[in-house]
Amino acid sequence: MAEKITSLQVAERAGVSQSAVSRVFTPGASVSKKTEDKVRKAAAELGYRPNVLARAMVSGKSRIIGLVVAYLDNYFYPEALEILSNDLQERGYHVLVFMASQTAGNIDGVVEEILDYQVDGIVTASVAMSSDLSQRCAQAKVPVVHFNRFQDGDGVSFVTSDNFQGGRELAQFLVAGEHKKIAYIAGWEGASTQRDREAGFRAGLDEFGQKLFAREVGEFDVDHARAAAHAMFNVDANDRPDAVFVANDYMAFAVMDELRFGLDLKIPDDVSVVGFDDVPPAAWRAYDLTTMRQRANLMVAETVETLMAHIENPSSAKTRKISIAAPLIVRGSARLPKNWPPVKG
Amino acid sequence: MAEKITSLQVAERAGVSQSAVSRVFTPGASVSKKTEDKVRKAAAELGYRPNVLARAMVSGKSRIIGLVVAYLDNYFYPEALEILSNDLQERGYHVLVFMASQTAGNIDGVVEEILDYQVDGIVTASVAMSSDLSQRCAQAKVPVVHFNRFQDGDGVSFVTSDNFQGGRELAQFLVAGEHKKIAYIAGWEGASTQRDREAGFRAGLDEFGQKLFAREVGEFDVDHARAAAHAMFNVDANDRPDAVFVANDYMAFAVMDELRFGLDLKIPDDVSVVGFDDVPPAAWRAYDLTTMRQRANLMVAETVETLMAHIENPSSAKTRKISIAAPLIVRGSARLPKNWPPVKG
DNA sequence: ATGAAAGCGCTAACAA
DNA sequence: TTGTTAGCGCTTTCAT
Numbered sequence A, B: 001m002a003e004k005i006t007s008l009q010v011a012e013r014a015g016v017s018q019s020a021v022s023r024v025f026t027p028g029a030s031v032s033k034k035t036e037d038k039v040r041k042a043a044a045e046l047g048y049r050p051n052v053l054a055r056a057m058v059s060g061k062s063r064i065i066g067l068v069v070a071y072l073d074n075y076f077y078p079e080a081l082e083i084l085s086n087d088l089q090e091r092g093y094h095v096l097v098f099m100a101s102q103t104a105g106n107i108d109g110v111v112e113e114i115l116d117y118q119v120d121g122i123v124t125a126s127v128a129m130s131s132d133l134s135q136r137c138a139q140a141k142v143p144v145v146h147f148n149r150f151q152d153g154d155g156v157s158f159v160t161s162d163n164f165q166g167g168r169e170l171a172q173f174l175v176a177g178e179h180k181k182i183a184y185i186a187g188w189e190g191a192s193t194q195r196d197r198e199a200g201f202r203a204g205l206d207e208f209g210q211k212l213f214a215r216e217v218g219e220f221d222v223d224h225a226r227a228a229a230h231a232m233f234n235v236d237a238n239d240r241p242d243a244v245f246v247a248n249d250y251m252a253f254a255v256m257d258e259l260r261f262g263l264d265l266k267i268p269d270d271v272s273v274v275g276f277d278d279v280p281p282a283a284w285r286a287y288d289l290t291t292m293r294q295r296a297n298l299m300v301a302e303t304v305e306t307l308m309a310h311i312e313n314p315s316s317a318k319t320r321k322i323s324i325a326a327p328l329i330v331r332g333s334a335r336l337p338k339n340w341p342p343v344k345g
Numbered sequence C: 001a002t003g004a005a006a007g008c009g010c011t012a013a014c015a016a
Numbered sequence D: 001t002t003g004t005t006a007g008c009g010c011t012t013t014c015a016t
Helices: A005-012 A017-025 A032-046 A052-059 A076-092 A104-116 A133-137 A163-176 A194-205 A222-233 A249-262 A296-312 B007-014 B017-025 B033-046 B052-059 B076-088 B104-116 B129-141 B162-174 B190-209 B222-233 B248-260 B294-312
Strands: A064-069 A094-097 A121-125 A142-145 A156-162 A183-187 A214-217 A243-246 A271-275 A292-293 A321-324 B063-070 B096-101 B119-123 B144-147 B158-160 B180-188 B214-217 B243-246 B272-277 B290-293 B320-324
Touching: A005 A017, A005 A032, A005 B096, A017 A032, A064 A076, A064 A104, A064 A292, A076 A121, A076 A243, A076 B096, A094 A104, A094 B076, A104 A121, A104 A133, A121 A296, A133 A142, A142 A296, A156 A163, A156 A194, A156 A214, A156 A296, A163 A183, A163 A194, A163 A243, A163 A271, A163 A292, A163 A296, A183 A222, A214 A222, A222 A243, A222 A249, A243 A249, A249 A271, A249 A321, A296 A321, B007 B017, B007 B033, B007 B248, B017 B033, B033 B104, B033 B162, B063 B076, B076 B096, B076 B119, B076 B294, B096 B104, B104 B119, B104 B129, B119 B294, B129 B144, B144 B272, B158 B162, B158 B190, B158 B294, B162 B180, B162 B190, B162 B243, B162 B272, B162 B290, B180 B190, B180 B222, B222 B243, B222 B248, B294 B320
Parallel strands: A064 A094, A064 A121, A121 A142, A142 A156, A156 A321, A183 A214, A183 A243, A243 A271, A271 A292, B063 B096, B063 B119, B119 B144, B144 B158, B158 B320, B180 B214, B180 B243, B243 B272, B272 B290
Antiparallel strands: A094 B096
């Protein structure tokens, strides 16, 4: 009943020094073939594996990345988490998950906890942290990347979709589709994604000679979104929008349900609906939602690259502020412009 | 620019010994109020926080729980993960995520990696591991709980829904609804959830005087499920099932889409559909799926309890094999039995 | 109640 | 290439 095999026990069995064992398990260390063989043999027999924590203590590298995430009910996040975890795993890192509710104090507390684990880096998914805390991370030399959140300031990196341009394109698309009463259902107003999407949407409408016909707030929450849809559409047919951009897909599904089943409207005949994210259910036939695709794989790849750059090069790596183009995914939930798709050239 | 504050620095500033500092941060250690105050003050000024890894080394408790999960696209898992992470966080533990694909070799490798982190426990979500590996965990004294997976053998704990009884109830419900041609679309046959649900379903049909009218395999995969539905229903009306139990909700959505949009069938008029899991989209009006609810919160609670029992009491804690009743959630995707709901008494 | 001292299992100089 | 030595930051006896 072997309990806990240490490098020392392996060393004894192999008849070498303990450091020899360490070197065998340290990529790029100098060991002779002969020693290596002896050590590997002894290690295999004993079932030895290096203790990552002990290694972390002395090397200062834990190979743990802390992930702060507020909720997993918007299916964009599970998707991102899966990709992130896989990407990091390939590089020998692992994700330590910290759930944090939206309130700022809580998040700061959670980040402190993360730091206690001596993580090599932190990814915050859709949560903001105080600049105070950002500084603590900076001085602890732990790189932070904000995923799907724009964050102002010097020392902070982030990766987002180009939410502004995404909103703008949606406006263009709806105007081209000859909608005349275009509305917006907002997400939680504290979120940069919400702000940027709305700003871009408004800018686009403006650019194409329209302005917002109606606006409600859905808070990135299903119940709020449903209520917002009800308030917006349960009115005289004349006062009813003929198109609505819902700030993310997750809310858009609730809105579509309310429109179709609550108010008996036809999509897209009576009203066009567009969303943002392109989470898997958007492609399900029951919704078939026209939306902007957040390219989770690219976003994660940039997040990981940024992290690695800082980890491998703590001093010289620059903070990155990355914005990734979101392609318009045209499906059936919004009336198409005439002559769609546009012919190139 | 403070870099890394150690207990020693705090001790010096507070004018006490390093062990005094340690004791202040060790619940239940004996320190005088006076020392504690001095230490806390110094710690606060320096921004000191104990290094969890160093603590883990000496105490042997990392307060990390390893989670192995194969995929996050069945939305039951993100839900469970969120609850698990929150539950553990409240007890001072955190979740280290390991993604593993379904193949056995891979999973064993992943579990080895987990062990390297000196985790205090392991949760496997819907993946099986070799009994070989189970033994390694046992001898490393790391408790393992299989979540949503039945596992045979002595040393292993698991928590599942009562999948057999769930399948049986679904059969009963469909028979009571006067369906005469009841079919089944299976999940991945390597999964105990699949096996138990099917066995229960067949047992139920048998019990109520019917047998399976048709069967296809969906592999817990959307594309397979869609193809299975097509193969099963794209036939003469007489040969077409009038009800189908799809082994989980995730596949059921694809099946419903195929039936409605691919084959122009009405649900539940032409065919009843029931699923298993009760993931959030099952409640969305567009699907409104009758299904068995997996009570994620209860399942997670039992998982955590089992883990804690073993961690706090390594020798005496017994392995637990827990099966949680899954209630039938009746919605609109299946024709109701006459006189529904049944009157009690 | 407190300090001194001994490690937890490992890596990283430094010599040899 | 290899062994020796010195810690990483902490908890935990053991004295006092």
